[in-house]
Amino acid sequence: MELLVRYLDRSNSVSSVMNQDLIKEENLRDDLKYYFMSPCEKYRARRHIPWKLGVQILKIAMITTQLILFGLNNQLVVSYKEENMMALKNLFLKHYSGMDEDDYSVAVYTQQDVYDSLFYVLDQYSQLDRLSVGPISYAEDEDGKLLPITICKEYYKRGSVTPSDEAYDIDSELETVCMSQPKTANQSQSHNSSFFDLDFYRLVDIKITFQLKGINLQTVRRRELPDCYSFYVTITFDNQCHSGKVKISLDIDAQSCACQDWKISGTAQKNTHYLLVFDAFVILVCLTSAVLCTRSIILAVRLLQRFSRFLHENYNRKVCEDDQSEFLNGWYVLVIVSDLLAIIGSILKMEIQAKSLTSYDVCSIFLGTSTLMVWVGVIRYLGYFQKYNVLILTMKAAFPKVLRFCCCAGMIYLGYTFCGWIVLGPVP
Amino acid sequence: MELLVRYLDRSNSVSSVMNQDLIKEENLRDDLKYYFMSPCEKYRARRHIPWKLGVQILKIAMITTQLILFGLNNQLVVSYKEENMMALKNLFLKHYSGMDEDDYSVAVYTQQDVYDSLFYVLDQYSQLDRLSVGPISYAEDEDGKLLPITICKEYYKRGSVTPSDEAYDIDSELETVCMSQPKTANQSQSHNSSFFDLDFYRLVDIKITFQLKGINLQTVRRRELPDCYSFYVTITFDNQCHSGKVKISLDIDAQSCACQDWKISGTAQKNTHYLLVFDAFVILVCLTSAVLCTRSIILAVRLLQRFSRFLHENYNRKVCEDDQSEFLNGWYVLVIVSDLLAIIGSILKMEIQAKSLTSYDVCSIFLGTSTLMVWVGVIRYLGYFQKYNVLILTMKAAFPKVLRFCCCAGMIYLGYTFCGWIVLGPVP
């Protein structure tokens, strides 16, 4: 850096004899000076309109808008799924209080309560169409037949064939027995089935699985086609711990699928087209920004080569490493990386909207990271103002010290955590 | 500033030859010195009693008292309305737990529960006079006839005229059907009406609206006339999401109105007169304060003109901008603005008390802002003490740096928020 600065400063005072060289040197000096100017100074110096700055500002606005639209859309779907979850829990779990514990919804402690909860699920399922307020229906297989409800119980094998009277005799291996029951089954009869004679001391868990169909009609009012969902419901009676407490939990796996039984008139998918055009425009802007930044980096590298050749020829000296790193602008790299992320994220988003992909997670990570980088990139433009620069330089200088402190504190914290966990924590 | 200070200091040592000018200059110098004195020093110098300071202190006391009286009065009305809300929720919402969720009071999950909650509202309404503890009664129209209860259901139109058996066939357009029921209707009969056959898969929401009359008797004991209220009650069964969860909520729009059916002996509106006099006195004090401050500003401007003319004539120099800004006291502007706000607020308050206005919001913003300014203005008088001045100057100096830091941090925070929301937030 010092060499560079010295060179730029000295150059004004030294009078060079050779005319040809003089012009060349003057040129180089001007280019170097121009390179290290802020957009504002560049405009004053050569009336160079700051296209890159404009593109960046446009990009911030567009990427943020895109992200908000994507997030709001996701939020609608999430709330639909959560409310369905809540509704199913209230329908199928007996004595459900509306609040979940850590990893279960209801806990029962007596054999009678287990049977009651079990039969309650079956009864409610058999009359679901008369119960539920929402447009939920039984799923059908490809032939249009209703899919049955499946009850599986898992237990430790009996240890010996002839059970002795006194001793509880079990094997460490697990055994699973399942039973399918069509929706139309006679409930009272099935309850008396020998399948429901549970040996609690051997029982590990009971899993009831069935499949339902739902439709998200929220979008109909916006004249968009609604999404249909298949809900794979699993109700688990968990007795793994054998502590006298059976934990009942309900899980849903919701998968979007085509709507077959519904006829929705008066809707169209028009709105989606606008979104696709917007996404394409975002990609275009990001590409422009990436190309402009790449060009700037290439120009900088060429300038560095010219400068080092000049130094080598005239003064027979090399450009030191610090000076070289001054030419490689880290901000440009940041912008290019964020552009690439935004482009990938936008393409993924278009695929998701066209329903050919469902990887929301990956897409949101790409879009989110690119937005974070774009906003952080704004700090660079603040750095052009004198006073903000001081702040940024201070932050730069303090960073390694803070990191070092965190490193030291982390060690003590880790040791303290381990020690505290074992000393204060789980002592039986 | 420096020019000014230099002038004031130097003036003592320089001996002027011209007698006439000498006196004029001495006069100006004295006036300038006097102008930059604190009230305490002014009193010592010319025995000038600090009227302005007295008026300010009186103003603080009066405006704060006025604000507290206004707030306490509002609080009484607010608590009356909230308790009524609570009472109506307990009367009309079946299984109301006393606690509201985010945007609803009760959630039901089965068709039977929806019917039960619906008929519960109607039943409770029909026997409201025998149920309620409070002096609430049915509202009447101008002819003295009881207003009926209105039930409206909104649903998606049927898609085709001839409904096919299997498919759910709906249109994207909404349809609203309403039914009015007088209070005296036969309940059991009306429940069987075909209006209450709900197609849940098409149903968007049900709204029950009726009107009640209440009276706030709290003020009677203070021998003030009580206020009567019309309660426009709306009970909404919200099925917009079609997720199997119907959210029931109750909203009240309470409007103050004249009491017609009540005869209250032994009360008067005397108390209000005192309040009006007090408000008028507040307006008077604020006007005085505003006039005094305006006079001070005018005097300061004249002094500045005299000083600049003098400088121009004798030394042919101009008063620099910094010195000019010294003459315009920012505190005076603050006081005048706060006075104006207080006057407007007081006038609004008088109008509200005379029941010719109900814009509590606007009035409270005016009164609140003026009180804030008056209290902040106290800091000015602290600034006259040497040591407090240091504090205030420090705060002045640190402000732009803090702002700049917040600006930088804000950028990072914004990016972080967007990124965090999309990455951690709504992923279906």
Added chain:
Amino acid sequence: MELLVRYLDRSNSVSSVMNQDLIKEENLRDDLKYYFMSPCEKYRARRHIPWKLGVQILKIAMITTQLILFGLNNQLVVSYKEENMMALKNLFLKHYSGMDEDDYSVAVYTQQDVYDSLFYVLDQYSQLDRLSVGPISYAEDEDGKLLPITICKEYYKRGSVTPSDEAYDIDSELETVCMSQPKTANQSQSHNSSFFDLDFYRLVDIKITFQLKGINLQTVRRRELPDCYSFYVTITFDNQCHSGKVKISLDIDAQSCACQDWKISGTAQKNTHYLLVFDAFVILVCLTSAVLCTRSIILAVRLLQRFSRFLHENYNRKVCEDDQSEFLNGWYVLVIVSDLLAIIGSILKMEIQAKSLTSYDVCSIFLGTSTLMVWVGVIRYLGYFQKYNVLILTMKAAFPKVLRFCCCAGMIYLGYTFCGWIVLGPVP
């Protein structure tokens, strides 16, 4: 201070001619030096054993012990009263959930609920002896007759003698009607009494008051005589707001009284004697400490007089104010004040234990303040160590600045509070 220091320092180098005066001056110099020493240095200089320090340490231990004993004793009584309160609420309030709202225990919203809650209280009271688990019984008057339960209802007077049919006609004046019911009253009959025909639109509140006797047997196991209590129970049905919500609350006024109906064998009041002796000893120690400190102050004043007389005679100068204040040790004043408070508190405590006083509040304030002062006084002895002294001096210096800052911030905070309250708060 400087004068004093200069005097002490210079004195060594200056050789005085007059013999008589020389000795006198030397004496004074020694006394002054000795006066400003720490206990440790005094012991090294003149083998003076630091009695005062010893007394202070003993005092800290004793006062803290006394305070803890007093507090623990109070805590027992408090928990007894709170549990009784809880038990009575559960016995007399229908549908009591075990948790109180802000200012009431149960809220009812329908006329039927008000009647139910009212009769529930009366029923529960009539069979209290068969219900309650605790040793609670009906209170009797001096002749041994059971005191009756009293029900008072307060309502607005009717406006006119001949009530018109339509209008609610009330007067602003309140009227109170009471009814006494002996415990043995026929419940079903009394419920039909016309007293219980409530006009809810006029009703302001109902107050049910009765008196019970309890005994705190906790102390029996420690072989102390138990305390008996009279509970004055008041159950209020509050309809003041006329908002349709009647708030039911239960209040207890518990007063300690002599146990008449109980015969407790095997207990004595021995334990209390030890406590009285201990309290007396605390008073003695505090008196000693106060006397020693007073003596120190008197000695200091005499020394100051000697010093100022000497200065006046020999150098004809006065002792400046700063130097004078050095002689008056603020810590001694603190110790004396804390001693006096502790003595008053201990006397009050002895009176309370002898059951001739019940002003727990006053006593605890005296004892608490004196303990606080005694502990703060420990800082003084830390000040004798070089390094702690720096800390204390820093705190002394920073105090006025912190106060000044708080003053400024307080102004802004006050204005902000008023403004926020009125703008965000109660807007009807």
Added chain:
Amino acid sequence: MELLVRYLDRSNSVSSVMNQDLIKEENLRDDLKYYFMSPCEKYRARRHIPWKLGVQILKIAMITTQLILFGLNNQLVVSYKEENMMALKNLFLKHYSGMDEDDYSVAVYTQQDVYDSLFYVLDQYSQLDRLSVGPISYAEDEDGKLLPITICKEYYKRGSVTPSDEAYDIDSELETVCMSQPKTANQSQSHNSSFFDLDFYRLVDIKITFQLKGINLQTVRRRELPDCYSFYVTITFDNQCHSGKVKISLDIDAQSCACQDWKISGTAQKNTHYLLVFDAFVILVCLTSAVLCTRSIILAVRLLQRFSRFLHENYNRKVCEDDQSEFLNGWYVLVIVSDLLAIIGSILKMEIQAKSLTSYDVCSIFLGTSTLMVWVGVIRYLGYFQKYNVLILTMKAAFPKVLRFCCCAGMIYLGYTFCGWIVLGPVP
């Protein structure tokens, strides 16, 4: 330190005449220099591979792994016991809400509720095998007979033999009466027993104790032998306070014991062998580390002796204390202490796994403390880097000041606490 540094520095410039001494001095100088090098420099200087460093790193990994394994294992057992506690509370306590108060689970306020809760426990116990979901059974004595349930009631003795009618007549001494009831007892008959006629005014508490057997089958799936447990259950009806509130609480003392009635096929204790080998390896590593560090300390002491002898002979000077303390490396002491703790902890852990000890508390304290020390020891290696060293030195310097501040603040805090407790706290 300065002497040492001066010696090391000067030595290079001073040319010594005596050959023999020269070599000896050079040797000593080299050894001293080498001694104060960091591992990295040592490797560069003499190609000394840093074994000690390697052992430390290995130790950190192994001790942390061991601690985590121990903790996870304990957590399984703890959760088993807690869930059993919960299950028993739900089975035996009537109206148990699932949430405990401070020191009890359920509170009852009427005599009838006490009887109901009491008989509920007995009823539930008599049909426990048909109720409980978990593999819990009645405990048997050595002859295989079921152990009975025991009910003990404690009350104040009657004061006189002939009870007077009016007065409650009690003695301060306590009396305990117990009753044993076999599981097969006729419930309805036993409820009418005179034992259950409770004089509530004398009753202090009722304790119901019985013994159950449980088995933790969680480990069976990992093909480990399960642990059996004896649960000593105590249900307490606490009426000590005689405040009308009887607090019911349930306590469990769970003791691991041999499984007698169970036959578990297909499990083995293989897994434990691996753990024992791992523990042995940890002990080995810790021993190595301790031996290496002891050796370093011994070498350092010898070097110090050589240096001081040299100084004494050649310059006739003594090594000052500061320099001496430089030779005794505090870190080595820390490492040795942590090694010893880890070795003791590991041995305890092996004993616990072999079921010959159950002192989990002691073992976890040893293991935890050693892990804390090992992690804190990492800071020492950070100290070898220049920049981290600054941090550590700063922390060293600031420590006494922070301590001193805490000391002062502690005094004020203590006084404040006592004062606040007595003034704001328990005032009856």
